Amino acid sequence: MATTTAALTISSSDLVGDALSLxxxxxxHKADTTIGLDQTSGLAKTYLTATTNIDLFGAIIxxxxxxxxxxxxxxxxxxxxxxxxxxxxxxDKVIGRLYAGDFMWMPWDHAADTDTxxxxxxxxxxxxxATGMWFEYCMIHEGMQLPTAV
Amino acid sequence: MATLTPTLTLVSTDATTDELNFSVTDTxxxxxxxVGLSKVSATTxxxxxxxxxxxxxxxxxxxxxxGKNAAGSTVTTxxxxxxxxxxxxAELSAEEWMFVxxxxxxxxxxxxxxxxxxxxxxxxxxxxxx
Numbered sequence: 001m002a003t004t005t006a007a008l009t010i011s012s013s014d015l016v017g018d019a020l021s022l023x024x025x026x027x028x029h030k031a032d033t034t035i036g037l038d039q040t041s042g043l044a045k046t047y048l049t050a051t052t053n054i055d056l057f058g059a060i061i062x063x064x065x066x067x068x069x070x071x072x073x074x075x076x077x078x079x080x081x082x083x084x085x086x087x088x089x090x091x092d093k094v095i096g097r098l099y100a101g102d103f104m105w106m107p108w109d110h111a112a113d114t115d116t117x118x119x120x121x122x123x124x125x126x127x128x129x130a131t132g133m134w135f136e137y138c139m140i141h142e143g144m145q146l147p148t149a150v
Numbered sequence: 151m152a153t154l155t156p157t158l159t160l161v162s163t164d165a166t167t168d169e170l171n172f173s174v175t176d177t178x179x180x181x182x183x184x185v186g187l188s189k190v191s192a193t194t195x196x197x198x199x200x201x202x203x204x205x206x207x208x209x210x211x212x213x214x215x216x217g218k219n220a221a222g223s224t225v226t227t228x229x230x231x232x233x234x235x236x237x238x239x240a241e242l243s244a245e246e247w248m249f250v251x252x253x254x255x256x257x258x259x260x261x262x263x264x265x266x267x268x269x270x271x272x273x274x275x276x277x278x279x280x
């Protein structure tokens with residue numbers, strides 16, 4: 001059984017009168033168990049040169065075996081130009097923007113929403129410029145659908 | 151304006167043959183409004199627990215399922231994180247947490263929480279991009 005731990009600290013010395021120092025961590029487990037996640041995409045890096053909205057993590061399509069499984073996703077905009085951002089969408093829902101240097105860490109919920117229109121919960125990313133932007137990403141999970149060879 | 155420094159670390163000595171161990175730190179310039187670490191009791195009705203009202207800024211949201219209910223008992227129910235009423239984009243199990251930028255300039259986004267059963271105490275904080 002693999003053990004993977006995600007930890008987050010958030011600090012600020014000038015936000016409020018009392019210095020902010022938030023810290024939390026969690027072992028990543030398979031859904032409804034205390035068994036550690038044992039699969040990963042590995043840490044990947046890609047250079048995107050179009051503003052096209054792309055699937056960073058593809059949708060599960062009619063594969064119930066993968067529904068409800070645990071997936072964790074890390075995405076980081078490695079651009080060093082402060083105005084460059086990526087729009088992040090889950091399914092048809094725009095979540096927000098990752099500006100240069102910003103990262104996100106969240107569970108990937110394929111199909112917990114029972115609304116039929118929200119089943120295809122791909123994670124999409126759209127760069128704000130076509131002049132080239134670097135992104136880093138990783139998924140740690142307990143199983144996912146891979147495309148059938150053609 | 152103020153500076154916020156989040157650091158994410160992922161560590162595993164045995165998930166792969168090559169050890170996973172990386173850390174990323176960001177330096178965020180943030181402005182008002184910000185909401186410090188807060189607690190809410192999420193129920194099975196999402197629009198009773200709106201933690202982020204509609205806005206047009208980017209807000210960095212930290213959210214954690216405490217694994218407890220309002221009575222202090224341990225719960226195993228899950229916490230749905232919804233953009234708009236009924237549209238879930240993430241699900242947290244007990245003691246899990248997430249950190250995401252929420253919002254779109256010119257858009258209108260709100261985040262609300264919904265327990266899969268009973269009630270769940272959730273912790274959250276957010277900061278607005280400066």
